[in-house]
Amino acid sequence: MSTLTSGNTLATPTTTAGLAAAWMLARREWTRFFRQRNRVTAAILQPLLFWLLFGTGLRGSFTGAGDQSFIEFFLPGTVGLIILFTAIFATISVIEDRREGFMQSVLVAPVGRWPVLAGKVLGGGAIAWVQATFFLLLVYLFGAAPLSWTIVPLMLLLAIVAAGMCSLGMIVAWPMDSTQGFHAIMMLGLMPMWLLSGSFFPIPAWNDSNLGQMILGGVMRVNPLSYAMVEMRRLIYPEIDFSAAGFAPSSSACWCVTILATVFVSVLAWYFVRGSRKVDVVV
Template identity: 45%
Template sequence: MKWFLPAWGLWWREMVRFVRQRSRLTGALLQPLVFWGLLGGGLNASFRPAGAGSGLSYMTYFYPGTIVLVLLFTAIFATISTVEDRKSGFLQAVFVAPVSRPAVVLGQALGSTTLATAQAGLMLVFAPFVAVPLSAGMLPVTLLVLVLLALALSSLGLTIAWRMDSTQGFHAVMNLLLLPLWFLSGAFFPLAGAPWPIRWLMEANPLMYGVAALRYSLYWSGDLPVADLPPFRLALAVTVLFCAGAFFLAVKSAERRLQ
């Protein structure tokens, strides 16, 4: 109960805030769709990912990356409220109460995770239109991967938000950190064929394993059209560690800020 009530209260507060600010849905969902339509459509006829099957279009290759981009943008939009809540004194008042600090951070993270997973889940309706053989049996695994990635990205957002004093600084640092993570995740271009410095950075990027796990879950009932991916168990294990590590950093960032 000591953990549940603070976490549930902050989670519910984020849900209410989202209902009152529905423009966040437009920004978090439509911007990746524009990326997918313009970049995927523009490169579809002239670019085939290295190590991919001969029948794989760039629109299909880019599809899992677009889903992760929805998670990323939602994490940015959701965790920016932490900067505003700190400036207004709301979070300081919460931490004065006898509540567990990890529970408060968990409530914040679960709020943005719920929104990110729901919005990314809406992207799954496009799977049949780009020849992605998503099966009902693997849907729980796909949702699990989405939840883990959403929680990891939300926790990273909270880690940065607790250190920032302005929304402008938060946006600058988030774009500097998270967009390169996404570009080097195998979402935009594959590991196969990349120059060795880029390949090394991609292999060191935990988000790359999350994107790989998502590709496995989407193509479980068919032939995986992308080569040079890490094994599924390794990809899922690294994603779990990424999620746990990011949440730990978020808790430490909040505690350090309040000392």
Template identity: 90%
Template sequence: MSVLGSNEAVLSNGRSAVDPQPTRASAGFAAAWMLARREWTRFFRQRNRVTAAILQPLLFWLLFGTGLRGSFTGAGDQSFIEFFLPGTIGLIVLFTAIFATISVIEDRREGFMQSVLVAPVGRWPVLAGKVLGGAAIAWVQALFFLLLVYLFGAATITWSVIPLMLLLAIVAMGLCSLGMIVAWPMDSTQGFHAIMMLGLMPMWLLSGSFFPIPPWNDASVGQMILGGVMRANPLSYAMTEMRRLIYPNVDFAAAGFSPSSATCWSVTVISVVIVSLLAWYFVRGSRKVDVVV
């Protein structure tokens, strides 16, 4: 054996006697991947959760779409079952965001979260792992539902399915980040569900998913206020673009609120970035989760 330096010796097989240590960044990415994979594994091991996540929105779509078919006519003579399709996909992503981020409270009670937080990788892998893991689950569920829709002929497959998948991924990350903002400082699953239902469900309802955004011309004061709130909802722009991508041959501009694709994408992306930064602020700044409850 020959000496190459005072700090490192080389063995006869040419390998260093001092193993290189992984960098903090690489360790953080590995931790985020582990947490995301854990969310994925946990979800698919709970078969009742998989079944409910698909069947519940599917039942909503069929029941509401069939029951309100004769009382609604949308742009391009759309029936309600066609109009409600993008809203059903949004509902799938919404439910997944709720159930994915509630695991933060469960992990804290089991002591797993405390074990993760004492690791020397920082807190951003916790946020990244939870958000990416939940968003991946939501994206796969939405994709499976769309395959059923295309299989039964409720919509036609076109080139727009590619940007539709990208839009769904962005919306899923935004809703999971919003769920992290609510779940991180909480210690009660009941309180989490109450706040999520009080906040996210109205957000979904006021996005044009279940009923069209009312126009401002020839509208009453109540309709003008409702229309203003729905236009201020960032999810409205994602739903509008999603509806345009699913039915690219329908002219939605004649039906009222229909911002351009550039506006819809810009509002959606900017909103997701802001929500993600807020989630990072809460995860980095709050120490409540460090205490075992």
């Protein structure tokens, strides 16, 4: 009995210290973010400019479900772009921390490696969530989308997508030692993932006579981010029936795919963080 008590006594400080370390790393991401004012400005203004420029320029050449203009169709994609950019900037700090020696100091602490992953994902995900929420508040304030009760599940969906994107960024950043290489891989992987999610153009139908369109539609249906975009569009415009517009899986299917994909990339990120020792070496 005393052994069990002793074991529990030893386990509690370790868990508490791990949570404290994760909170410290997440708070450090916030502090770093707000000290870099140009990063704060670019993270909001760049997707906003994309939304206004593309939405205005392509307004007359696109009509979506419920007579949506392109600026309305592109709105969920802009929110996804904000989360994507923030995930890139948040996880690139892993490489910078390694070069500065900070990461080695964290890894020698007797708390394990899970606080590193938790702190980076929670810190970066929270920043992405706040930025996306702020953008949506501007959209609702200027009447570009109707405000309804669906904003509550929308906020939850944004949090899940932000955590998944940051976990995906950790998978790429952890074994790398070059910020240039990180940007190249992220642009090569995440940007096509965003473009092939129905964010910028609709997902082609299965029965399209063009073979290229059929292959493209299949790839976009396999993309987990496509399901998050469908549900995001449904929650932003709850009065529109998207089932007649082509690819529109049920809400339960969208939530299940989004949650499972986030869990999968989080577990994979934990596998990389736990198994790779390359980060222990100062480069």
